[in-house]
Amino acid sequence: MASLALHQTRSFISTFRSSWTQLPVAASLAANLELRQKSFSWALPGLQSLLELLPPIVLAVPKSKISHSRKSMRSANKGLKDKRNIVNCPACGEPKLAHHACRACYSSIMARFKGETKRLATGATKRMSGGSWLTRKAPLMIESPKDS
Amino acid sequence: MKHGVAFRKFSRTSSHRNLMLRNLVTSLFEHEQIRTTLAKAKDTARLAEKIITLGKKNNETSYRQAQAFILKPPVLPKLFTTFAERYANRPGGYTRIHRLDNRSGDNAPIALLELVDNPRDFKLEMTARAVGRELLNEKLRWDSPRGVVNSGVQHAEIAVAKELNLSGFDSSELRPTTRRNLQKVMKYRGREALTEIGAKASAYIETILAKPVAEAKMQLQADSKEKEKARKRGNPNFVGSFPVLPARAGVASPGETRPAMRLVQGALGRPARWRGRQALA
Numbered sequence: 001m002a003s004l005a006l007h008q009t010r011s012f013i014s015t016f017r018s019s020w021t022q023l024p025v026a027a028s029l030a031a032n033l034e035l036r037q038k039s040f041s042w043a044l045p046g047l048q049s050l051l052e053l054l055p056p057i058v059l060a061v062p063k064s065k066i067s068h069s070r071k072s073m074r075s076a077n078k079g080l081k082d083k084r085n086i087v088n089c090p091a092c093g094e095p096k097l098a099h100h101a102c103r104a105c106y107s108s109i110m111a112r113f114k115g116e117t118k119r120l121a122t123g124a125t126k127r128m129s130g131g132s133w134l135t136r137k138a139p140l141m142i143e144s145p146k147d148s
Numbered sequence: 149m150k151h152g153v154a155f156r157k158f159s160r161t162s163s164h165r166n167l168m169l170r171n172l173v174t175s176l177f178e179h180e181q182i183r184t185t186l187a188k189a190k191d192t193a194r195l196a197e198k199i200i201t202l203g204k205k206n207n208e209t210s211y212r213q214a215q216a217f218i219l220k221p222p223v224l225p226k227l228f229t230t231f232a233e234r235y236a237n238r239p240g241g242y243t244r245i246h247r248l249d250n251r252s253g254d255n256a257p258i259a260l261l262e263l264v265d266n267p268r269d270f271k272l273e274m275t276a277r278a279v280g281r282e283l284l285n286e287k288l289r290w291d292s293p294r295g296v297v298n299s300g301v302q303h304a305e306i307a308v309a310k311e312l313n314l315s316g317f318d319s320s321e322l323r324p325t326t327r328r329n330l331q332k333v334m335k336y337r338g339r340e341a342l343t344e345i346g347a348k349a350s351a352y353i354e355t356i357l358a359k360p361v362a363e364a365k366m367q368l369q370a371d372s373k374e375k376e377k378a379r380k381r382g383n384p385n386f387v388g389s390f391p392v393l394p395a396r397a398g399v400a401s402p403g404e405t406r407p408a409m410r411l412v413q414g415a416l417g418r419p420a421r422w423r424g425r426q427a428l429a
Contacts, residue, residue, distance in 0.1 A: 086398070088408040090326060091277035091352070093400035095412050100247045101260065101270070109273050 156191055169195055174219045177227060180266035189259040193243040200235060200242045203227040234265055238336050246270055275329045280349035283307055284356060286321040288403040301353045305346025356402055367393055
């Protein structure tokens with residue numbers, strides 16, 4: 001209710017300003033209202049009554065429900081567009097966006113880097129523990145099967 | 149209007165913005181490879197290259213200027229020793245930005261910002277892999293798949309060395325783009341980089357050849373896991389959905405020549421039988 005009043009205030013003020021010359025009646029009435037009020041109050045004077053004086057064309061509203069057909073016609077252009085910039089990664093052959101890095105290759109490379117740093121870190125801490133083949137340095141670039 | 153304005157604001161106050169960029173540059177120097185949003189990467193790259201230039205100058209003034217900028221003292225000596233040596237012959241362009249996929253939470257475009265020629269150079273890795281795959285494709289043109297699996301692809305390093313001197317229009321085993329990338333990556337590196345790329349390419353070829361076997365094994369493992377779970381639930385005659393692992397669409401197997409859009413469209417992409425009709429594109 002308060003928001004409705006505020007909206008009406010704004011629209012009233014804008015129309016009031018724009019149609020200053022066209023509605024001298026409203027102008028004089030507003031002045032009259034202000035003069036009449038002796039006591040000070042925060043509320044704006046008699047907005048509801050002033051609103052009734054404005055012609056209804058000022059308050060725009062749809063005349064009828066938009067039909068399903070017309071609604072769909074308006075939404076014709078709103079569909080998702082196809083991506084045409086799909087290419088195959090030159091390394092792994094998976095589809096990827098042009099000018100972007102391949103997701104699969106990136107994650108496998110980063111996983112390998114992380115594995116190497118981890119191995120270096122653990123290798124530094126437990127140096128000669130006589131560990132299994134897992135703790136020894138693995139060969140250069142063999143990916144584990146779960147990378148694919 | 150934003151005509152000619154060089155820098156981004158990032159919806160931050162100037163002090164916040166400058167500190168954020170200083171932090172990003174410091175992190176870049178510390179880790180030599182960072183992942184951030186594309187806009188931040190672009191601005192950070194600009195600043196980082198200027199600071200590397202200070203490092204190359206290597207005098208008292210530049211040291212003090214860099215010291216005023218870098219937020220972590222341990223990073224500073226790296227700037228004046230490692231990076232100055234690495235980029236001694238390179239006239240600018242010390243950083244590289246790779247576009248990655250958009251972030252899932254807010255669809256922000258993410259980029260990988262890295263220093264060129266760093267020990268974990270992403271472009272080097274990708275180029276080595278691409279070289280490996282293309283050598284394999286070349287071999288598959290003349291040999292059957294089983295023959296290639298048995299013999300493998302030898303002498304990757306020699307093939308790579310041959311490519312370095314070719315220009316754009318010469319035909320050879322590599323695509324022009326891969327050849328160009330190879331030349332770029334090798335431009336300011338020594339001979340040992342050639343060996344490295346050859347080794348990585350060979351190793352990647354082995355990975356490609358082993359992939360079908362590995363995938364079949366993964367498939368069997370996943371199926372047996374599903375069967376085990378169903379048996380525990382008390383359903384011994386479990387059939388379930390087969391295959392368990394999702395099928396990936398649009399993947400080009402080695403030796404594939406058709407373009408990606410055609411593969412990705414699948415059956416819908418097949419051109420019409422009548423010659424007059426255009427293919428669905």
